[in-house]
Amino acid sequence: MAKHDYDLFVIGAGSGGVRAARVSAAHGAKVAIAEEHKVGGTCVIRGCVPKKLLVYGAHFAEDLQDARRFGWEVPACNFHWPTLRDNVLEEVARLEAAYTDTLRNHDVEVIKERAVVTGPNEVRLAGGRTVTARHILIATGARPVLPDFPGAQHGITSNEVFHLPELPRRVVIAGAGYIANEFAGIFHQFGSDVTLVNRSDIILRGYDETIRDRLLTISMMKGIQFRFHAAFRKVEKARDRTLTIHMTGCDPIEADMLLFxxxxxxxTEGLGLESAGVQIDDKGAVKVDEDNKSTCGSIYAVGDVTNRVQLTPVAIREGQAFADTVFGDKPTRVDYGSIPSAVFSHPPLAGVGMTEGEARNKLGSVKVYLSDFRAMKNVLAGRNERALYKLVVDGETDEVVGLHMIGPDSPEILQAAAIAVKAKLRKEDFDSVVALHPTMAEELVLMR
Structure with missing residues (x-):
């Protein structure tokens, strides 16, 4: 066999790349990982971790109001964005250092340079050095899409939102997926006027229709505005930095921030993958097989760069499976069935398995069980916001094939409930469990 500088060279130190590098090194491989930005990738640096910290911060707006109904004499409180921003960025820096230390403690060489592929077993670093590896793993993740229309450069993406110098008074958010709805809730709770603009009239496409309709209703009740069937025409920026956003189907909107x-x-752009015969699909993703192998036998890919399921835990599972298969003598494939997901909106929602619509199309015979209730805390707080839990059951086998919920702590509750769906438990198994009272989660075993 040809002698290489490394057994594995990983390009991209996000969640998938870090796990693959660490585990491969633990299996005895000589590993290097290259990262041109910061170790930790989207999730840790500019994604789910800092965003969840903003979600926590936003929750205090309602918690402080509710506290008065529970006997607490809470004075008038003002929110100071720079304090939260700087504390979040400090935590991100701590996590980056921790991830870097973990890699080095596992004898993974960390290279803070951009790396591009120059052949099936060759990588060139930005500094000019060329190295070889028996296997190359592409784990470069994904980036926010920037639309193309006049003035689009005046908008920002989720990459920049964590570094805002001040809290915008008026926010327009383009999109209706989980990132759009999460930031809509965050900025609304911070006191900004929020308008969400979407080309269609559907939010959170892919989530259960009943649950996403409930989020839309609650969001509108809270004061978040929506503009549906609207497409951006142009954005104009005044000398005072005010944005005038022109769209089809509605009047122009003035805002202080436009978030795409x-x-x-x-x-995958500029990675040189074509030099090794790695095929890219029409969306720019690396084509891989069930073992994460590309069309070049020595090059693999995991995580968002493959565009299979863009979730951090999935990237981690793929990185683990790659390392165990290639270096651990333990062939492993990721099971993509019944992957739980959550949207940290206000209130949050979560789901696992088939939606009601998917189940009816696939199974035909379906039973649906609903629990529509006000959480005990909301009752005493005088808050009319209602939670909604939904079980989707195969009408022939009684198997629970989908579980969807919206309400306080839904993602925390769903993680355990997802085990039941993954294990293919039946409705009677839920019914046989004694309720844990008084909790919101008990509704899962009380639906009849």
Whole structure:
């Protein structure tokens, strides 16, 4: 066999790349990982981790109001965006250092340079050095999509939103997926006027229709505005930095910030993958087989760059499976069935398995069980917001094939409930469990 500098060279130190590098090194491989930005990738640096910290911060707006109904004498409180922003960025820096230390503690060489592929077993670094590896793993993730219309450069993406110098008074968010709805809730709770603009009249496409309709209703009740069937025409920026946003189907909107959340595109441009015969699909993603192998036998890919399921835990599973298969003598494939997901909106929602619509199309005979209720805390707080839980059951086998919910702590509850769906438990198994009272989660075993 040809002698190479490394057994594995990983391009991209996000969640999938870090897991693959660490586990491969633990299996005895000589590993290097190259990252041109910061170790940790989208999730840790500019995605789910800092965003969830903003969600926590936003929750205090309602919690402080509700506290008065529970006997607490809460004075008038003002929100100071720079304090939260700087504390979040400090935590991100701590996590980046922790991820870097973990890699080095597992004898993974960390190279803070851009790397591009120059052949099936060759990588060139930005500094000019060329190295060889028996296997190359592409784990470069994805980036926010930027629309193309006059003045679009005046908008920002989720990459920049964590670094805002001040809190915008008026926010327009383009898109209706999970990123758009999460930031809509965050900025609304911080006191901004929020308008969400979408080309269609559907939010959170892919989630259960009943649940997403409930989020839309609650969001509108809270004061978040929606503009549906609207397409951007142009954006004009005044000397005072005010934006005038022109759209089809509605009047212009003035705003202080325009946030684009219209999807994410795999980071494959300029990686040199064509030099090794790696095929890219029409969306820019690396084509891979069930073992994460590309059309070049020595090059693999995991995570968002493959555009299979753009979720951090999935990227981690793929990185683990790659390492165990290639270096651990333990062939492993990721099971993509019944992957739980959540939207950290206000209130949050979560789901696993088939939606009601998917189940009816696939199974035909379906039973649906609903629990529509006000959480005990909301009752005493005088808040009319209602939670909604939904079980989708195969009408022939009684198997629970989908579980969807919206309400306080839904993602925390769903993680355990997803085990039941993954295990293909039946409705009677839910019914046989004694309720844990008084909780919101008990509704899962009380639906009849």
């Amino acid at each position: 959340a219209v999807g994410r595109s795999p980071n």
